[in-house]
């Protein structure tokens with residue numbers, strides 16, 4: 337009793353994968369190896385680093401669904417992590433690797449930070465509670481992602497995020513406000529920044545005030561700009577927070593063609609008055625006063641992602657590379673495949689149904705013309721779930737196989753024949 341989705345990928349693959357909107361500098365990413373052995377050889381092979389290599393390990397943490405994987409994919413310039421509208425798409429930590437000239441950025445994409453109670457509800461593996469913490473242990477810098485379109489969560493950092501940050505206060509942290517494309521009133525970002533930073537960035541008290549200036553050089557654009565008054569010792573410093581939106585497209589409620597600035601002043605005295613942040617104190621706090629910088633971006637369309645990437649490249653310190661420059665991710669081909677299929681199941685099945693699906697790969701082999709043949713069995717707990725997953729006349733499972741096959745083709749850069757079966761757990 338199983339439904340099979342049509343094979344996919346006959347004919348030549350569609351050429352190079354679609355690059356993200358902001359691929360950034362650097363050469364075209366290499367294909368991801370399709371067999372376990374090849375992958376292991378490349379990942380474990382000696383890094384081909386230059387004489388004076390630089391490295392930065394970046395942990396991306398945040399609430400489930402804040403856009404961590406979307407941002408990771410955009411930074412990588414290629415989709416290698418699964419993304420969906422449902423929470424807990426990412427099940428375990430995975431690394432993405434960006435190699436640019438002498439610098440290697442290693443992105444530690446983690447599951448959304450969650451509580452043991454929520455983990456139980458979604459039947460999450462133990463790793464989903466521990467992985468974000470583990471990734472912090474290896475990080476040189478942490479990006480804290482906040483979904484600014486979520487009215488319920490955007491006004492304060494979650495308890496789990498605060499616990500994580502205060503457990504590792506020595507790791508430089510950067511606040512990233514994501515999904516700004518969904519905000520009609522961009523001016524609320526100023527209030528959010530104030531809440532989420534407790535009014536302190538880089539050790540200096542933020543004074544948020546609005547300044548409306550006519551921007552005659554760019555009348556077609558609405559510009560929201562947050563700058564910090566430079567500290568006396570370095571007048572040239574300017575915070576990288578900058579967001580430009582096309583007025584025509586956005587219809588922003590900011591004053592037309594205006595700049596809004598959050599500036600920093602009367603710095604040191606006010607900063608010293610701030611209550612020290614103690615571990616265990618998080619329940620009474622909403623923000624983190626130790627961010628070194630703030631970015632506002634839209635990971636989905638790549639807006640300002642390249643600015644963040646350039647910033648990260650600048651933060652790298654001398655140190656040996658971990659991976660060969662050809663490596664794009666530490667995930668094995670099988671893990672990538674499971675994740676991509678899971679992403680589609682999460683996207684198309686309602687409520688909690690996707691969380692009960694177990695994936696079993698039955699076949700993984702190279703076909704006569706070099707194509708990759710994959711057969712995966714999706715085991716579900718109930719017959720009703722099976723019917724849902726197959727859909728009317730197999731329409732849904734075919735769609736899942738088609739879309740997953742296309743994504744895998746773009747990742748592996750080879751033809752893929754993907755067959756999905758659905759079975760009720762006996």
Ligand SMILES: Nc1nc2c(ncn2[C@@H]2O[C@H](COP(=O)(O)OP(=O)(O)OP(=O)(O)O)[C@@H](O)[C@H]2O)c(=O)[nH]1
Pocket residue numbers: 398399400401402403404405406407418419420421422423424425426427446447448449514515516517518633634635636637
């Ligand atoms: N409009 C908009 N949507 C976004 C943006 N970034 C991410 N999304 C969407 O938000 C949803 C969640 O994105 P993910 O990248 O899977 O989020 P995540 O934080 O990795 O999620 P978990 O795996 O549950 O922790 C997806 O539907 C994305 O398309 C953005 O900048 N703008």
